[in-house]
Amino acid sequence: MQAGMAKVLTPLLRPALNEGLRPMFRKAIALQASPVNADTAHELENAYMAHYMRHLLPTAPLFAGVSAALAALRLHGLKLGICTNRDRASTDVLLSSASIAHFFDIIVGIDDAPKPKPAADPLLRVLQQMGVSPVNALFVGDSYMDARCAQLSQVRFAAHLGGYAGHLRDLLPNVLTFDGYDQLVSWVLDSLNITEEARYA
Numbered sequence: 539m540q541a542g543m544a545k546v547l548t549p550l551l552r553p554a555l556n557e558g559l560r561p562m563f564r565k566a567i568a569l570q571a572s573p574v575n576a577d578t579a580h581e582l583e584n585a586y587m588a589h590y591m592r593h594l595l596p597t598a599p600l601f602a603g604v605s606a607a608l609a610a611l612r613l614h615g616l617k618l619g620i621c622t623n624r625d626r627a628s629t630d631v632l633l634s635s636a637s638i639a640h641f642f643d644i645i646v647g648i649d650d651a652p653k654p655k656p657a658a659d660p661l662l663r664v665l666q667q668m669g670v671s672p673v674n675a676l677f678v679g680d681s682y683m684d685a686r687c688a689q690l691s692q693v694r695f696a697a698h699l700g701g702y703a704g705h706l707r708d709l710l711p712n713v714l715t716f717d718g719y720d721q722l723v724s725w726v727l728d729s730l731n732i733t734e735e736a737r738y739a
Contacts, residue, residue, distance in 0.1 A: 543582070544570060552702055558623045558648050559590065595631045600638070601700060603719035608641040610723045614732060619644035619664040623654045623683065644668050656686035661693060678722065682708040696722060 546566045554565035563586055567579045574582075611618060618641055622629055626647040633639035644667045651659035665675055677688040680701020688695035689711060697709035699717050709715065716722050 543567075543574075546570075549704075552704065558625070558654070559587065559628065563587075591628060591631060595628055596635045598632060598635065600636050601698075601719065605636075605638055607719035607723045608638055611726065612641055614727065614730070616726070617644075617668045617670060618642050619646070619668050621646050621655065621661045621664045621677070621687070623648045623660075625649060655683045656690065658687060658690035661687050661691045665691075665693070676713075676726065680709075685709050685712065696725070698722075 543566075546569050550569060551562050551565055554562040560583065563583050564579075567574050567582070608618065620629065620633075620642050622645070624632075624647055626645070626649065629645060629647050630639070633642070633645075644664050646660045646664045646667070648654045648660075651657075651663045653659045655661070661677060662672075665672060672692045675693045676696055677684065677691070677693045678696045678698065679685065679688065680698040681703050683702075685695050685697065685703075685708065695709075695712040696714040696716065697703070697712040699706075699709075699715055703709050706715070714722070714725050716725070
């Protein structure tokens with residue numbers, strides 16, 4: 539590893555990743571057997587973020603069916619927003635690389651609200667900017683952070699089973715669990731009483 543750092547097992551970092559990439563990196567530094575000098579840790583963190591932004595983000599794959607799901611939801615006039623603990627720069631790179639930025643009306647990142655997820659602040663800011671009340675919203679996520687944020691915001695939660703959650707209980711409470719994004723779209727359109735014929739019009 540760079541600078542003699544020992545590898546840290548993914549399960550130990552998974553909770554911190556929900557807080558953002560920098561918190562995850564700092565957790566990895568904190569888990570080293572020997573203390574790491576603060577200046578060295580800062581330099582390594584910046585080098586890691588630069589490498590991540592340049593080489594890893596642009597090639598990050600989408601889950602299967604995401605683009606089609608977003609297109610279907612927009613087709614029926616639904617507003618779509620992003621509530622993330624990512625910084626805005628990395629979020630923009632991801633969306634641009636995946637060619638899905640145009641689907642979203644609002645993006646709220648880790649620096650755009652007083653507190654990050656699991657606090658309600660970022661999700662409530664998304665809803666405020668979109669002019670949508672919590673009772674009419676659905677938050678889609680894949681972690682305890684997301685489930686808790688939705689609960690604190692009094693927003694229904696749809697849990698994707700392929701993400702960061704270690705156990706199903708981490709995704710409670712929810713109104714839906716799904717593996718494929720076609721399941722999500724069907725649930726949303728069913729809840730809006732959109733007929734099968736109208737879905738493909």
